[in-house]
Amino acid sequence: DQQVKQNSPSLSVQEGRISILNCDYTNSMFDYFLWYKKYPAEGPTFLISISSIKDKNEDGRFTVFLNKSAKHLSLHIVPSQPGDSAVYFCAASPKGGTSYGKLTFGQGTILTVHP
Amino acid sequence: NAGVTQTPKFQVLKTGQSMTLQCAQDMNHNSMYWYRQDPGMGLRLIYYSASEGTTDKGEVPNGYNVSRLNKREFSLRLESAAPSQTSVYFCASGWVGDQPQHFGDGTRLSIL
DSSP: OOSEEOOOSEEEEETTSOEEEEEEEOOTTEEEEEEEEEOTTSOOEEEEEEETTOSEEEETTEEEEEETTTTEEEEEESSOOGGGOEEEEEEEEESSSTTTTOOEEOOOEEEEEEO | OOSEEEEOSEEEEOTTOOEEEEEEEOSOOSOEEEEEEOTTSOEEEEEEESSTTOOEEOSOOTTEEEEEOSSSBEEEEESSOOGGGOEEEEEEEOBSTTSBOEEOOOEEEEEO
């Protein structure tokens, strides 16, 4: 049972355009959501996060949107750059207590930004 | 540079052999984690340690043991390796909120 799903295995965009990566979740106990970027032969790198009390969080070119009623989040990258080409994972953490911090990851989306 | 260090980076084992994957962090985080990544499945939590002296099972703990040696170090042991344990293993430290999890560069493990 995949509790966090990234239904698009890959996405290709032109440099300077917007990249939109999507993520859906099924567990209503998830309270905190994160996006990680991963280059080949490296570990995932934290990108941006959002708490369930918010519906938007921005950091430079990266914005994460959360729609709790739809159990959906998205990552917007504007403008996209060739260096953004990587695998992007969304992850979710349940609410407090002993399970807080135990991340559940999606399958990842390969983003390719063409010059 | 501050971060999470994993050793070894690569390892090939025969079925039935044992080995320990090492992980150390220098960010003074209380929580540490072990994940495995298989093709098309993202990262799955094997074990985690919320603080020194405590460990707990994650999503896929079977076939593994862990030791939280001190605040810095968290090791993962395969007692009798199986081909199904061929994977890339990532160690992480941190939590959520102000301390998002930081990952090491992984150990690529092949079991023949």
